[in-house]
Amino acid sequence: LTVRASSYADELVKTAKAIASPGRGILAMDESNATCGKRLDSIGLENTEANRQAYRTLLVSAPGLGNYISGAILFEETLYQSTTEGKKMVDVLVEQNIVPGIKVDKGLVPLPGSNNESWCQGLDGLSSRTAAYYQQGARFAKWRTVVSIPNGPSALAVKEAAWGLARYAAISQDSGLVPIVEPEILLDGDHGIDRTFEVAQKVWAEVFFYLAENNVLFEGILLKPSMVTPGAECKDKATPQQVADYTLKLLHRRIPPAVPGIMFLSGGQSEVEATLNLNAMNQSPNPWHVSFSYARALQNTCLKTWGGRPENVKAAQDALLVRAKANSLAQLGKYTG
């Protein structure tokens, strides 16, 4: 039996702890150019590098953001980009006491032999990319793969998702990057909350089996799960208390306490819903830091408020700070609406 000793072990543990610090969570701002294009289109802007730069400058330089946000996930373009004032985006984050992270997966493609499911690409050449990203200032990474309930999930799709995440996690740790392990169980479908719970148990069992097989250091990873909710088209809706009960039960059954942080995705929940659900999960002490890694649930109002107009930058930053602060309070279990 071998136990892998990454030369970065101490640093990985320190980085993970810094991100999983009380009252703080992650700002996911790593939309691919295609997804960022959709967001910009929704406010009538063209998907140009200049518009992406202007928007991301607004986000990273919101005053005091680091009081609520401990890490920011960037798309590769942003990791190498400067703000509109000519400062490295990465430097602005570090000055705000926010750890820069990087999305390293190469997106989803159809998985032949499955039930119209997908798998996540990006392992080829990953170790050279993670080494370069570390040089550029990134200290954590994200790999998002998905599992679809209406399309299965097939045993093949779950195994592929879990194995890919584990290989990515081992490679990232070898380069000094804390891997965020994200098997997103998509909200789509009309299934009830019990079915989501059943699938989530299966997915997380396999993910941890392969993480262990790949000798990943559990103290140096972060998780990004979906909350356990009914499918988006299910006629029964769940209260924050129900979501919290199911989700915490899942975590207790499947996630070792060695893992420092559980950073939930918002997955299409409204801004307030995502905050209320997180708050409900933090009403009593948990073995892990239970927090957020939201994209849409932090950015939606901010993006709309900005609308691409320079005179709205301040108001848009204020809108971002309102959501960041609300989720910070929810991480502490103190959000009151």
Ligand code: 13P
């Ligand atoms: P949402 O919070 O919008 O689901 O995005 C989080 C994310 O980064 C998904 O990978």
